Amino acid sequence: MATKYEAVIGLEVHAQMLTRSKIFCGCSTSFGSQPNSQTCPVCLGMPGVLPVLNKKVVEFAMKTALATHCTIGPLNQFARKNYFYPDLPKGYQISQFELPLAERGRIEIEVNGEGKKIRITRIHLEEDAGKNIHEGIEDASYVDLNRTGVPLMEIVSEPDIRSSEEAAAYLKKLRNILVYLEVCDGNLEEGSFRCDANVSIRPAGQAAFGTRTELKNINSFRFVQKAIDFEIKRQEQVLEEGGRIIQETRLWDTQKQVTVPMRSKESAHDYRYFPEPDLVPVKISSEWIEEIRKTLPELPEAKKERFVLEYDIPPYDASVLTQSKKIANFFEACVSLYHQPKAISNWIMGDLLNEEEIPLSPEQLTGMIELIDKGVISGKIAKTVFEEMLKTKKDARAIVEEKGLLQISDDESILSLIDRVMKESPENVEQYRKGKEKLFGFFVGQVMKVSGGKANPVKLNELLFKKLKTPS
Amino acid sequence: MTMKLYQLTIHQAHQLLRKKEITSLELVKSVFERIDQTEPKISAYNELRKEAALKESEQFDRKIKEGKFKSPLTGIPLGLKDNICSAGVRTTCSSKILGDFIPPYDATVVKKLKESETIFVGKTNMDEFAMGSSTENSAFKKTRNPWDLERIPGGSSGGSAAAVAADECLGALGSDTGGSIRQPAALCGVVGLKPTYGLVSRFGLVAFASSLDQIGPLAKDVTDAALLLNEISGHDPMDSTSSLRPSEDYLKALRPEVKGLKIGIPKEYLIKGIDPEIEKSVMSAVNLWKGLGAEVVEISLPHTPYAVATYYILATAEASSNLERYDGVRFGYRSSEVKNLNDLYEKSRAEGFGPEVKRRIMLGTYALSSGYYDAYYKKAQQVRTLFIKDFTDAFKKVDAIVTPTTPTPAFRLGEKVQDPLQMYLSDIFTISANLAGIPAISVPCGLSSTGLPIGIQIMGRYFGESTLLNLAYAYEQASGFHNQKPNL
Numbered sequence: 001m002a003t004k005y006e007a008v009i010g011l012e013v014h015a016q017m018l019t020r021s022k023i024f025c026g027c028s029t030s031f032g033s034q035p036n037s038q039t040c041p042v043c044l045g046m047p048g049v050l051p052v053l054n055k056k057v058v059e060f061a062m063k064t065a066l067a068t069h070c071t072i073g074p075l076n077q078f079a080r081k082n083y084f085y086p087d088l089p090k091g092y093q094i095s096q097f098e099l100p101l102a103e104r105g106r107i108e109i110e111v112n113g114e115g116k117k118i119r120i121t122r123i124h125l126e127e128d129a130g131k132n133i134h135e136g137i138e139d140a141s142y143v144d145l146n147r148t149g150v151p152l153m154e155i156v157s158e159p160d161i162r163s164s165e166e167a168a169a170y171l172k173k174l175r176n177i178l179v180y181l182e183v184c185d186g187n188l189e190e191g192s193f194r195c196d197a198n199v200s201i202r203p204a205g206q207a208a209f210g211t212r213t214e215l216k217n218i219n220s221f222r223f224v225q226k227a228i229d230f231e232i233k234r235q236e237q238v239l240e241e242g243g244r245i246i247q248e249t250r251l252w253d254t255q256k257q258v259t260v261p262m263r264s265k266e267s268a269h270d271y272r273y274f275p276e277p278d279l280v281p282v283k284i285s286s287e288w289i290e291e292i293r294k295t296l297p298e299l300p301e302a303k304k305e306r307f308v309l310e311y312d313i314p315p316y317d318a319s320v321l322t323q324s325k326k327i328a329n330f331f332e333a334c335v336s337l338y339h340q341p342k343a344i345s346n347w348i349m350g351d352l353l354n355e356e357e358i359p360l361s362p363e364q365l366t367g368m369i370e371l372i373d374k375g376v377i378s379g380k381i382a383k384t385v386f387e388e389m390l391k392t393k394k395d396a397r398a399i400v401e402e403k404g405l406l407q408i409s410d411d412e413s414i415l416s417l418i419d420r421v422m423k424e425s426p427e428n429v430e431q432y433r434k435g436k437e438k439l440f441g442f443f444v445g446q447v448m449k450v451s452g453g454k455a456n457p458v459k460l461n462e463l464l465f466k467k468l469k470t471p472s
Numbered sequence: 473m474t475m476k477l478y479q480l481t482i483h484q485a486h487q488l489l490r491k492k493e494i495t496s497l498e499l500v501k502s503v504f505e506r507i508d509q510t511e512p513k514i515s516a517y518n519e520l521r522k523e524a525a526l527k528e529s530e531q532f533d534r535k536i537k538e539g540k541f542k543s544p545l546t547g548i549p550l551g552l553k554d555n556i557c558s559a560g561v562r563t564t565c566s567s568k569i570l571g572d573f574i575p576p577y578d579a580t581v582v583k584k585l586k587e588s589e590t591i592f593v594g595k596t597n598m599d600e601f602a603m604g605s606s607t608e609n610s611a612f613k614k615t616r617n618p619w620d621l622e623r624i625p626g627g628s629s630g631g632s633a634a635a636v637a638a639d640e641c642l643g644a645l646g647s648d649t650g651g652s653i654r655q656p657a658a659l660c661g662v663v664g665l666k667p668t669y670g671l672v673s674r675f676g677l678v679a680f681a682s683s684l685d686q687i688g689p690l691a692k693d694v695t696d697a698a699l700l701l702n703e704i705s706g707h708d709p710m711d712s713t714s715s716l717r718p719s720e721d722y723l724k725a726l727r728p729e730v731k732g733l734k735i736g737i738p739k740e741y742l743i744k745g746i747d748p749e750i751e752k753s754v755m756s757a758v759n760l761w762k763g764l765g766a767e768v769v770e771i772s773l774p775h776t777p778y779a780v781a782t783y784y785i786l787a788t789a790e791a792s793s794n795l796e797r798y799d800g801v802r803f804g805y806r807s808s809e810v811k812n813l814n815d816l817y818e819k820s821r822a823e824g825f826g827p828e829v830k831r832r833i834m835l836g837t838y839a840l841s842s843g844y845y846d847a848y849y850k851k852a853q854q855v856r857t858l859f860i861k862d863f864t865d866a867f868k869k870v871d872a873i874v875t876p877t878t879p880t881p882a883f884r885l886g887e888k889v890q891d892p893l894q895m896y897l898s899d900i901f902t903i904s905a906n907l908a909g910i911p912a913i914s915v916p917c918g919l920s921s922t923g924l925p926i927g928i929q930i931m932g933r934y935f936g937e938s939t940l941l942n943l944a945y946a947y948e949q950a951s952g953f954h955n956q957k958p959n960l
Contacts, residue, residue: 045797046575046576046577046797046803047557047565047570047573047575047678047679047797047803048556048563048575048675048677048678048679050675050710051712052710052712053712082793082796084817086801089801090796091793091795091796092793092796143802270841270842272792272793272837272841272842272845273845274793274845277681277713277790278679278682278712279712280712280713
């Protein structure tokens with residue numbers, strides 16, 4: 001390829017907020033109910049009804065704005081975004097346009113050990129639309145309006161992102177913040193955290209941006225990276241072949257792993273935004289902002305620093321443990337029961353990170369680590385105990401006793417095992433005594449084997465060394 | 473000639489109910505007898521609810537017998553404009569697209585009036601979606617002016633105004649976006665009040681232009697208007713634009729003295745094309761107030777010439793969006809000739825809306841379009857702030873501003889149908905109050921030489937309804953024009 005290109009990426013995230021009721025009426029926001037059961041005249045857009053703003057929605061967005069270092073405007077205003085679609089019963093979506101809730105923030109990400117700031121352009125509030133249902137129906141489409149009016153935050157980044165890795169890191173970080181704040185459950189598959197990506201490329205070193213395309217329908221972190229990578233390659237190819245990028249909306253096709261253009265008819269909208277006359281502008285005083293600031297929980301960044309200082313664990317561990325609030329809380333619960341932070345961190349990072357729900361209690365995990373530390377079981381046996389704990393939900397000690405996994409630590413038992421092994425391999429004993437000292441490992445392994453892994457390794461080493469050095 | 477019960481005002485009827493000289497049932501029966509006689513000529517109602525009304529009156533009579541009155545409106549039969557939602561009763565906006573729409577909820581004003589134990593006679597005819605000044609834009613029927621059946625009753629609350637003027641109810645509610653209460657009140661010789669924006673809840677009023685719409689009373693006299701306003705005003709948590717001010721008792725404003733009040737006459741309102749008889753009537757009304765001790769000064773509202781243009785940009789822009797929900801998907805009319813989604817939208821709306829509504833949707837859509845927004849909608853919003861300033865400045869000098877309500881008395885049916893611009897100009901004096909959000913009232917101010925009613929408009933400060941009612945009441949008591957009745 002003749003020219004080297006640089007990608008320029010901006011992300012728009014739509015996050016469903018975890019308020020109990022919808023943004024403009026009292027209907028429930030819960031997921032998975034009977035179609036159209038969570039509706040009222042207001043979210044159905046019936047004639048004459050009026051929206052009333054749910055204050056919680058504003059507070060959730062204010063939390064997000066503060067956590068991402070945005071400036072919250074003293075006055076924000078709703079606007080109508082007008083378009084016709086069956087899942088939009090009023091024919092317009094109530095959103096924000098000229099005066100969003102917050103602007104000019106940032107999120108810090110880390111890719112390949114390097115830190116980078118991604119600026120946030122704005123955070124605004126809007127209502128979600130319903131869902132059209134086509135599957136399994138002939139000659140008709142149905143509309144489910146349960147989702148209509150569920151509160152959304154749209155979080156728009158500046159085009160500061162330069163690779164799909166950075167994009168994924170930004171999304172993970174943002175999602176983590178929202179989950180920490182308990183304002184969004186961050187579920188990509190269920191659509192409560194949705195992402196659109198604006199992607200363009202330019203020759204490296206050029207200041208002006210290229211023409212961008214907007215990617216939609218990317219509902220997992222993996223797809224975000226794949227879709228962006230595909231789109232960058234596609235655009236490079238177009239330019240290399242002397243073509244021109246068309247500004248358009250493209251959909252990620254999960255099956256074929258390609259982006260395809262949306263029909264232009266669907267994307268060519270004039271939304272005719274204008275201020276929503278049914279809602280008064282929202283005034284946000286500095287007192288209100290301070291009140292919200294006080295309710296902010298410890299955020300991942302701060303938690304990570306505290307873990308390093310307070311528990312003396314490596315920054316890498318701290319950063320992994322604070323990826324999720326659930327894991328971080330679990331870690332701290334364990335440490336408070338049994339103060340061995342590094343051992344606890346090792347077990348969590350090794351075996352618990354990929355679990356949806358943490359499958360054991362802090363008491364169980366620390367109970368087991370305590371058994372190792374006291375020499376009751378070996379590290380190797382602990383693996384078995386751990387697996388068994390997940391399966392049976394029993395405590396480590398109970399498993400150890402039931403399965404006879406107690407470590408063999410008394411000299412007599414270990415010596416008899418050593419004797420057995422030495423008798424079985426007289427040639428090796430002879431060779432060792434002639435100076436082939438690396439056979440020591442062989443004997444350790446054999447004794448461990450016959451002990452069923454239960455021999456206390458420290459004791460074993462000590463006794464084995466003595467025994468081998470002492471000619472019979 | 474003995475007085476018929478249907479001729480009573482609300483306050484007269486209330487006194488007779490209190491004295492047990494009449495019953496609510498007799499009153500409601502009398503009104504329906506009147507309707508039987510005059511409705512074939514007037515066509516004020518889209519829907520009547522005779523049986524329900526009679527039943528309700530009997531229920532209230534049982535309480536009245538024990539001397540229990542929930543309000544001065546207990547047992548009083550009223551008309552309701554057909555764009556105000558009433559649970560279980562068709563609410564059509566006089567549009568084919570809502571021809572079968574039965575809302576499952578009450579508008580807040582309806583809820584309040586039900587709690588006040590009033591009785592709804594029926595839903596009154598109007599211009600489709602309140603767009604018009606003659607009620608000729610109704611998809612269902614043409615309402616006639618009780619004073620001259622060849623003439624229009626005004627609009628868009630023409631059904632409510634005609635029903636009150638023809639004694640087909642004791643009072644009625646209308647809605648006013650650019651004059652839709654005051655203009656028909658003037659043309660039918662009744663009192664019509666557009667309250668301050670935010671004084672009366674809009675919840676359940678089918679929206680035309682949300683930032684301008686306001687529900688208000690049409691009544692036989694000023695006292696009845698105050699009684700109705702007492703019942704319907706007040707904060708509503710269901711309407712974010714509703715005012716938080718504590719309620720007032722508007723009956724206290726009904727005083728004959730006006731000494732010390734300052735009335736302003738805007739020089740910009742005495743325009744060319746204004747009917748000389750109207751100008752004369754208004755000037756004699758002003759002299760009457762002067763005689764009662766009010767001070768009269770000339771004032772200036774310099775941006776008045778831009779009112780109609782500003783209004784037709786803002787009102788149509790909001791309307792184009794408000795009417796998007798009539799898409800044939802979930803409620804309202806759906807075309808039967810539908811092959812795909814675009815058909816569903818295009819045909820349902822093409823068949824469901826009348827020509828004036830379509831015209832305004834197109835105007836409003838254009839004004840909001842990208843590339844035109846700044847030149848039209850945004851500019852109009854800026855001009856709107858100048859109107860507000862005009863009035864704020866004026867009300868530093870005067871307590872009320874007086875103008876004619878309309879430039880001419882009622883015109884003939886069909887006279888302006890082909891000329892929308894002429895039709896729009898009939899709202900020229902009323903539009904400014906909506907743009908500024910201030911209250912305004914129209915009261916009868918005599919008859920033209922051809923025997924048609926003339927109305928005078930009084931505009932006041934934000935939430936200055938009491939001042940308006942004071943001036944209107946003093947004028948009414950001194951002039952006696954509210955006692956003039958059409959011959960039907």
